[in-house]
Amino acid sequence: MKIVLDGMGGDHAPAEIVKGAVMAAGMIKHDIYIVGKKDAIEAELQKNKFKGKNIKIVDAAEVITMDDSPVKAIRRKTESSMVVGLNMVRDGHGDIFISGGNTGALVVGSRMILGRIEGIDRPVLASIYPCLGGEPSLLVDAGASSEAKAQNLLEYGLMGSIYMEKVWGRENPRVGLVNLGVEESKGTSVTKDAYQKLKTASINFIGNVEAREVPVGACEVIVCDGFVGNVILKLTEGLAWNILKLIKNKLMRNIKTKMAALMLKSDLSSLKQDFDYEEYGGAPILGVNGPVIKIHGSSGANAVKNAIIKGIPYSEENVVEIIRQSMLDLEEIIEKDEEE
Amino acid sequence: MKIVLDGMGGDHAPAEIVKGAVMAAGMIKHDIYIVGKKDAIEAELQKNKFKGKNIKIVDAAEVITMDDSPVKAIRRKTESSMVVGLNMVRDGHGDIFISGGNTGALVVGSRMILGRIEGIDRPVLASIYPCLGGEPSLLVDAGASSEAKAQNLLEYGLMGSIYMEKVWGRENPRVGLVNLGVEESKGTSVTKDAYQKLKTASINFIGNVEAREVPVGACEVIVCDGFVGNVILKLTEGLAWNILKLIKNKLMRNIKTKMAALMLKSDLSSLKQDFDYEEYGGAPILGVNGPVIKIHGSSGANAVKNAIIKGIPYSEENVVEIIRQSMLDLEEIIEKDEEE
Structure with missing residues (x-):
């Protein structure tokens, strides 16, 4: 398969992107196409003393920046690494696109292209x-998207379930709807409606979950609108890092506690690693005609490498095709229901 | 002043409620009126060997349970400790009402009574x-409420600011709006509209805050709708307790780490105490014609005692009157704006 990588997206592009690609190239047999300014990428490949054959460069003169307006950028910067890369996937010259660039532009571009x-x-x-x-x-x-309709939440549950099963190997993953309480009657008109829709879908819907249960794995697919999703992700990040920081500070206070710190060092760093988004291979965009993965703008080489490795099953397991089929099945069920 | 306490509200009522009242009664000169089944409360007072004069019992034959439908319960159970207690505040026979009972009923009852x-x-x-x-x-x-209009978010900011200033002694408290990003243009149509309203209010509005910054005190008044608020509170609780539990488990693994645990014991329990809602004196209901405080249904005596102590400035500092005045001022400003 052909993995297409945005060489210019992110705070540390192209250096960390190319470095990550070189790390991954040594572990896989697939081809990696880095899209971006040819000279800059070539220079980075030399710095990393890359001697393999499975990294290729696709020249792209423009760059979409973090400040660019998403829709405008996708329409106008047709020679940008992001647009060129997405075009490759659309035209069958690539099997997955991975980018650390402007999130809004990547979401909009995936939809438009x-x-x-x-x-x-x-x-x-x-x-x-x-x-x-x-x-x-x-x-x-x-x-x-900051708001969602019940139908959107249903789609999130369906697509998330397929992704977790195919890419993460989860059998019949538990899908939960974030809500104020576990009772069916709880929440807004949107969550109540979504509950009914998810209940009848052919997924393992376990019902409403309270935010308290989310960090302990109450469900494997957490369904919510983008506003609540943003709050959950950022609050988790802020809270986890700051609790660990606070404990670390307490540990560094005097000789006695410093000794304790030494004994706990590996435990605390493994806990820290649990919250390290670099380890998880980026965020998939679901619902478009081709696999796309967004990695964090501040991604280092390790995050790039993990995204490439984790991207392989997203393409090879035909996640996009399975989502398409499940939507057709869903339509059939709805039509049947309406006929009855 | 007269502090009115719901003797029958909460999982451990009346035993823990009365015990908390006895603890508080020894620390203050104000009168505490415990509303509920007279015999049961008298028995608890005897168990606690209460000899003071500043606890009085107000008999109320009925109890609103956790399963009662809020509106129905308030309308029909007119002899319940909650309705009798709220009536006392309305009629000037009490200066504040504190209850650990059915949250929905207390919010609805405060509004109706x-x-x-x-x-x-x-x-x-x-x-x-x-x-x-x-x-x-x-x-x-x-x-x-799970949903909010921009006007509601404005009111939340105004009332929260007054409460933090008067009850917690914060000077010009920082008010922040929970949003997807700090930029003025971020979020839903509701948050964008609320941003503009909060900006012109006479409070110290610092703009949007991301959920990441909430646990480190980015603002002293955190404004959001009830759905997001529920997610923030419950996720914080779930995450903090579970991180501490995980660390504790790691500490208990072997002799070496158990020694470290011993050295850190007081630090970890002070951290745990930071997340103990019992310490903070309950949750005020803001926007009704009288001070009302909700304490957690599982509250023990300590939580009851703290709610009583913390309730004093809510009444004595005339928070309700100041909110009323600030709403009149706000209306004047709006009228002036419309005339211009």
Whole structure:
């Protein structure tokens, strides 16, 4: 397969992007196409003393910056690494696109260039959510749209379930709807309606989950609108890092506690690693006609490498095709219901 | 002043309620009126060997349970401790009402019996939010209504600011709007509109805050709708307790780490205490014609005692009257703006 990498997207591009690609290239047999300014990428490949054959450069003269307006940038910067890369996937010259660039532009570009999967009202950004002392979950929507209709929440649940099963190997993943309480009658008119829709879908819907249960893995697919998703992701990040920082400060206070710190060092860093988004291989965009992965703008080489490795099953397991099929099945069920 | 306490509200009523009242009675000169089943409360007072004069019993034959439907319960159970207690505040026989009973019923009852302050569209439940390594903030709405209009968010900011200034002694408290990003243009149509309204209000509005910054005290009044507020409170609780539990488990693994645990014991329990809602004196209902405080249903005597102590300035500092005045001022400003 052909992995297409945005060489110019992110705070540390192209240096860390190329470095990550070189790390991944040594571990896989697939081809990696880095899209971006040829000279700059070539220079980075030389710095990394890359001697392999499975990294190729695709020249792209323009760059979409973090300040660019998404729609305008996708329309006007047709020679940008992001647009060129998405075009490659659309035209069959690439099997997945990975970018650390402007999130809004990547979501909009995926929708405009690859197109929505038939039956999907709204493509969405999903994020791996680290669970305490267990396997991570998937949170959908991670912030692509601040509001959602019940139909969107249903789509998030369906697509998230397929992704977790195919890419993370979860059998019959538990799908939960974030809500004020576990009772069916709780929440807004949108969550109540979404509950009914999710209940009848052919997924393992476990009902409403309270935010308290989210960090301990109450469900493997966490469904919510983008506003709530953003709050969950950022609050988790802020709280986890700051609690660990506070403990570290307390540990550094005197000789006695410093000794204790030494004994706990590896435990605390493994806990810290649980909350390290670099480990999880980025956030998939779900609902468009081709696999796309967003990595954090501040991604280092390690995050790039993980995204490439984790991207392989997203393409090879035909996630996009399975989502398309499940939407057709859903339509059939709805039509049947209406006929009856 | 006369403090009115719901003797029958909460999982451990009346035993823990009476015990908390006895603890508080020894510390203050004010009168505490415990409303509820006379015999049961008298028995508890005897168990606690109460010899003072500042606890009085007000008999009330009925109890509103956690399963009661709020509106129905308030309308029909007119002899319940909650309705009798709220009536006392309305009629001037009490200066504040404190209850650990059915939250929905208490919010609805406050609105129906005490009435909304003129100009307030929607009374709200506010909750003290513990900040890491610093002073706590106030979160409004803590879950009274799952949706909010821009006008409601403005009211939350105004009332929260007054409460933090008068009851917690904060000078010119920083008010922040929970949003997807700090830019003025971020968020939903509601948050964008609320931003403009809050900006022109005579409070110290610092703009949008991201959820990441909430646990470190980015603002002293955290404004959001009840759905987001519920997510913030419950996620914080779930995450903080589970991180501490995980660390504790790691510490208990072997002799070496157990020694470290011993050295850190007081530090970890002070951290745990930061997240203990019992310490903060309950959640005020803001926007009704009288001070009302909700304490957690599982509250023990200590929480009851803290709510009584913390309730004193809510009444004595005339918070309700100041909110009323600020709504009148706001109306004048709006009228002036419209004339111009």
